[in-house]
Amino acid sequence: MPAASAHHERPPFWRNTNVLKWGVQILTLAAVVAAFWFLVSQAKTNLDDKGIPVGYDWLNDPANIQLGEGIDTVPDTMGRALWSGMVNTLRVAVLGIIASTILGIVLGIARLSNNWLAQKIASVYVETIRNIPVLVQILLWGVIVASLPELTADPGEKRWFFASQKGISLPRVFYADGFYQFVALLLVLAIPIWFVRRYLKRKQELEGGEQHVGSVTFGLFVLAAIIAWFANPIMAWPRGVFHAIEDAWAEIPQSVMQLILTVIAVAGAAWWIKRFLDSRRTPAGLAKLIDDDYFRMIFAVVGALAFVFVVWVLWPGLSSWIINSGSDFWGWLGDKFGGDRGSRPLDGMRPTVTEGGRFVNYAPTGWTLTPAFAALFFGLTFYTASFIAEIVRGGIMAVPQGQNEAAAALGLSRGQALRKVVLPQAFRIVMPPLGNQYLNITKNSSLGIAVAFSEVVQVGQTLYNKNNQTLAMYSIFMVFFLVCSLTISGVVNYINNKLKIVER
């Protein structure tokens, strides 16, 4: 029947690729969830039989441990101890990311340089360092720091720089009472500066000539910073405002928060579906939706309903948690304000030595890299920098030679060609693998356990050796590293999309 076959006939569902695709995915998801559920419940039963109840209540138990360093070295609770460990992990990861990026870019460019010496040094560095396991390097740095001289200063002695077995100590600059007021005042003053800048830019576009946009903006900003440095107490008033918000927030009833979350979930799903339908709209009207499209919309609705179910039935405590921590946040912010006359934004101190004799140590007046931190930081940074150097080199080499030639033929200097033509294109190529290296630094920071650095895994192991909450602890590790990794890849993907070269 040729006439009939001209019409679109719906295939039976067992031959419909859309149905099959979604069916397989849903089945796989269900199987994974079921397997996971089975394993967890088995482990829970087994642990229950041994008298070890699985849960997270122990987070509020007293910790009774001392950490080598961190925001809280003698934490009250186990939760606080873990938090302190997480901050240490983030500290070494963020500093490692910054330092290895700078070192890696320098090495990568040096490897391509025409300078024979620079090129050889960079090559030897990369080929050596990237081929030695990072754990060995971290341990080696631990040995190097441990071989520094003993700390033999008199108690109370101040110096600009100490390097000893106890670590490397430098002067420290820290936020003082007025810091948040200073920043707030600077932001307020930035508004008129922004208008001046816009005015000058317009003037330059309309009238031509040199209007010194950059230098005027910079000068005004420096002036604003000087004013804000001394006048910061006039921004003390937000204290009251933030504390009022804190009180108001705490008054929100749980049911109202549940309602708000419900509205957000439902509105989010509706917004997603609307956007999705808009994307299917052509100038000729709404395109015909296929099964695949319906599945997606159904999934959005199911997801929203599942969230509503969680909010009202499964975990009503979520809402009160949001209320409490929101209120805490405003209170915390409010406390940052209210410094009186003479409060300074920043303050500095030199490192001091305490307790002469046997238990000689640095007082926390300076900025001290403890031996453990130094070993982990140097190990991670130097190791990862060798990979970043190769990525940068590859990125620059991937820019066609014709780009350099065109820049040279136009009379751009080598430096200008690098900055204006090559690097912007290399950056685009380099970004995704660079993100991988950032993830690696964050994950490899757990090797700090080898030099007894108080990062989250080390702290966690100490804790579960006390209370046997291995399973719960590992779930916390996993969630923590997952959140770190997703944040990094989110940022990298965002930048990547921004840099995409427009074609067609």
Place this chain on the structure above:
Amino acid sequence: MTTTNSMTDVHNGLTDELRARNDIIECRGVDKWFGDFQALRGVDLLVKDREVMVVLGPSGSGKSTLIRCINRLEVHQGGDIIVDGVELTNDLRNIDKIRSEVGMVFQQFNLFPHLTVLDNITLAPIWVRKKAKKEAEQKAHELLERVGIPEQANKFPGQLSGGQQQRVAIARSLAMEPRVMLFDEPTSALDPEMISEVLDVMKDLANGGMTMICVTHEMGFAREVADRIVFMEDGRVVEIGTPNQFFTDPKSDRTKLFLSQIL
């Protein structure tokens, strides 16, 4: 190596009018090696002010190498190259001076893909000539008008056709207000229907009195526009002459063979 016979007399084919003008490019016995391979063998060449010179020859004959030596994208190892009275040496100041006075158009366009058409054109005037942005943009719009694509200013190179990209590349070179334009097979990477739009721009430029050296395989263009034609083989200049001389009465056997193969 600098054996010159009467065929490659640099004054061949010069009309009296051309002869009276200044030399703007002077090559004397230029040698160039790539490793063991000698790409240029004692090339002598004289280009007069506002002259249009077309360089022909089989592939691998050193045509591109010659013009790349003229703005020092390649470094010559023997002989002298003098551009507008400035000799090409290792002196950075001379190199910069010559590069900003000699524009170059490449076979592969080599536009900067991360910049819009307008930014491609204004980049060098702003950073090398230190022009005001507004002035540079105004000039860029004029040039885009001149090459026939004023409406593409805010697009990216990837959004343009090959012919449009090559016209942007020409506008980009012209923005530096060069005294000499070098064209390195500007139409070889283009679809046939786009070749003419690029050649039209080049003809327009030639009629406007620009000094040009074109490496090309477009015989029609060579016959119509060139003041003189240079024929090269194996890194040597084999013959120089007016288009009429060259196409109707070639002197060397090699030129005759080349012409019999392409015509």
